[in-house]
Amino acid sequence: MRPGTLDTSERPFVLIWELTQACGLACDHCRADAKPQRHPDELSTAEGKELLEGAAEFGDGQLVVLSGGDPLVRDDVAELIAHGDDLGLRMTITPSGTGSLTADRIEEMADAGLKRMAVSLDGASPEAHDAFRGEDGSFEETIRAVEDAREVGVPVQVNTTVCRQTVSELPEIRELLTEIGAVMWSVFFLVPIGRGRVLEPIAPERADAVMEWLAEVSDEEPFGVKTTEAPQYRRVAMQRQQRQADADADTDDGDGTPTAGIKRRTGIVAGDGFGFVSHTGEVFPSGFLPESAGNVRDRPVTELYRDSELFQSLRDRDGLSGKCGACRYRNVCGGSRSRAFAHTGDPLASDPLCPYVPEGYDGPLPWDDADSETRGVSSGD
Template identity: 70%
Template sequence: MRGSFDTDDRPLVLIWEVTQACDLACEHCRADARPGRHPDELTTAEGKSVLDAAARFDENQLVVLSGGDPCKRPDLTDLVAYGDDLGLRTSLTPSGTSSLTGDAIAALSDAGLRRMALSIDGGDAESHDAFRGEAGSFEETMRAAENARAANLPLQVNTTVCAQTVAQLPAIREVVREIGAVLWSVFFLVPVGRGQLLDPIGPDRADRVMEWLAEVADEEPFGVKTTEAPQFRRVKLQRRDAGPDAGLERRSGVVAGDGFAFVSHTGEIYPSGFLPKSAGTVREDDLVSVYRESSLFTALRDRDRLSGKCGQCEFRRVCGGSRSRAFAHTGDPLASDPLCPYEPDGYRPVSGD
């Protein structure tokens, strides 16, 4: 349990990767997306069953429809409307392409979409388009932001942090403010998919970036959160000289499998899209039961099972480290997160750390 939110019972965020199809070729793409849709994608009926299961977690469950580019599915608006009828809070992470028209965004908003997240990985067209692998992507993304505002649809901005983008963060901050986003979600690279070809930043620099992000959160009207960098919570506590217990009264420590679940385009149930270790499939297993009872998910929710520095860290209950990054580097989702430079009080390395 994390504060008042019981992550043993349900995830804070359930992501359904509705397709891996996408017209972009982004350098960091977890899905290694391709232009065409996979022939074994979940059907509309199967997708609605996923949404039915989400509503069994909670009628107000947050569901993120991701990709690839979810706009490549012709039934997307129907799926959003179905989720809205169930009472779900549905968000969308589309690609910045010409398919994201004003009419398409208005239709999604009318169907009940609650938020749209746009990816911005550079403070100008040149840097963003180079990272996204498509000329004109920045312009399309800015146009989509304008259309979202016209549809009264709250905006979130997603940004990848790696060696190629870290210097752009101050400029991206300005863009986030200018387009009126309500949240900036900053993703620290996990080497999966095409992201394996990118260079991550080092642990010490990661902590410095998080210290800067904490300042941004204090100064800007929009919220700031990190993805696959739960040590941001440790950094924020340390900035105010607070101990690890100070964060337990709030929802905190959400990591892969613990407050987070992912359904792939073909129905595999993962703790996260960045931790592609299957605990079942929605075509054969009950999504709610897999989250609550499978050995993989229950292990990830037991912070006392973490090994190495993460297992000995006094901040493990409010942080827990990126389980996805640990898995990507070691094959063990319970190992230490190599991005974290923090040495726990009384840390004693053991063989294999």
Template identity: 70%
Template sequence: MRGVDVEERPLVLIWELTQACGLTCKHCRADARPERHPDELTTAEGKRLLDQAADFGDGQLVVLSGGDPLVRDDVTELVEYGTRQGLGMTLTPSGTESLTPERIEALQDAGLRRMALSLDGGDADSHDAFRGESGSFEATLAAAEAARETDLPLQINTTVCAETVDQLPAIRELVADLGAVMWSVFFLVPVGRGRVLTQISPDRAERVMEWLHEVSESEPFGLKTTEAPHYRRVTIERERDGEAGENDGLQRRTGIRAGQGFAFVSHTGEMYPSGFLPESAGNVRSEGVVDLYRESALFQRLRDDSALEGKCGACPYRGVCGGSRSRAYAATGDPMGSDPLCSFVPDEYDGPLPATHGERVPTD
């Protein structure tokens, strides 16, 4: 985050190339299906989007996602084009047999900076059951090994819900064994097919985040959470010593969340604060991605901490956390409401709590 002004540019810009995918993952935000949508951004439109993304500034990070982005045959061309524009191009393909060593090598030669693969179980049975495809676990491990052999940095993404949470220790071991540089732990937002899954409780989430902080201190790979910005509050509290005040942690860190350091362009060009917050600020076919991020009323509101409501609005950590705006939207229809996964209650707050709220978390 150092040096990135989230008022001016996102830390992460995701472009959903397609919603087509051969898997039927239980948590799929896109509710993916095998067929491509006829109104997807074309190659030419995608290159124009990448040109605009470069206007954010040097090294803008762009994630090509899906569905399965490898369903499109222009992925390597787009990676090469974006790299020439000075963008940091990364990719999140599905763990299928289409992800061959040859294709991985071609993507790296085109300038791909990092590849992210998903593991949602510590073994084939648990992962394949969650992903809805026999053989996905082995295909993912094979792709991870191919990335390692070509020295392509690897990230592992994991979804946390009631069905996967007990698998986290085993997945942690896999992340280390695969030589991944980053473990991205995503806390379920109930959208798409994920609506039928069970979220863990706020109290369980708190314990998981405390464990993740311990993992971050003992493993060589980096660790970040997605749609769980209150992990930063947990980290601040765990790191605080007896003499440090609460504001020390608040001044040291700046967080990102939907619309604040994060933006998402759908397969048809709609600009969302996040793929998990499907409220459009406009379409990149008719409006520039930079203007939409900086000037749209939706994005500006999401970056206004004073507009947060409920206990998120009263929280002293709102500047470094602010709660998952996507989860608040999924739960209430209001992106500025309280994040129901966070169990922390500010000392001075006595207003309503989300329905799923657990016991008060002590502040010291």
């Protein structure tokens, strides 16, 4: 492990706690298939505080994301943020763009110690965004919430879902992010679970092209860019650097694995740098990979993340199968384990969104030519 990097076998970069699955929206992509009513077996306030105390055992500054559903359906959010902040956790939240996200709630969370708020924009206009979110007025509520957050000094991240219905909106969303002063753009490449099963993913070749464009955006805009469930972005960025013949790039770390100046050696994938606690306390590698390692009501979250067989298997990049297992980029990418699971039932299988075919690989490919526009790209850099 390089100096300054995080040992993802010991702690995640990101720990998400799904406070509730209740939400007033009916978003087309919803992982949770959210419903208006709260589940009677949600973690209570006291249990939630115990979870946060367990998360603090990962180490100082652990990032915790409060998500949903709509987390603001609960009335204890500010109390939980304050408790986490007192524990030294970096508390953030991903609320829904509904009337629950009032200026008063945002100010209350800011006073409690909220470090960042993430909102979703899946279209650059009210018509496009509201159609995707399933509720008129969601776009205006979201923009108003961004302004309210900036007013009280809370940085705002924007999350965007990429699928065939939204991909054409990306350039205009980029411009909108600059206008509203976002600090980060998190671009989520669709995983077909929950209501997201009815949406169409983009073809793998187009996914690579979008990621190439995102790398350019990252260079040109003041906000940061990251991808969710698309670790191949790291491969694409590395190949782009190599093509540009970056004189400062370190293209070999001694074991034949390309690094090309990437800050972390390993990319975040489900179970390896990423953990998810459901509304009922089940610990998943990701909210998009619904295989439980156990429940925080029975075992500490640190133990489940570090020691469970499921999480340990996901951290073993040499255990991947198919072309992901043969890929020279597996230690910096690793493929979306969630998407592999959604398509095959095996979290160690190849990610069907990635078109890259390793040199010399002649095994099965994860896409179905009858249903995909994909053709494998060259293994050359």
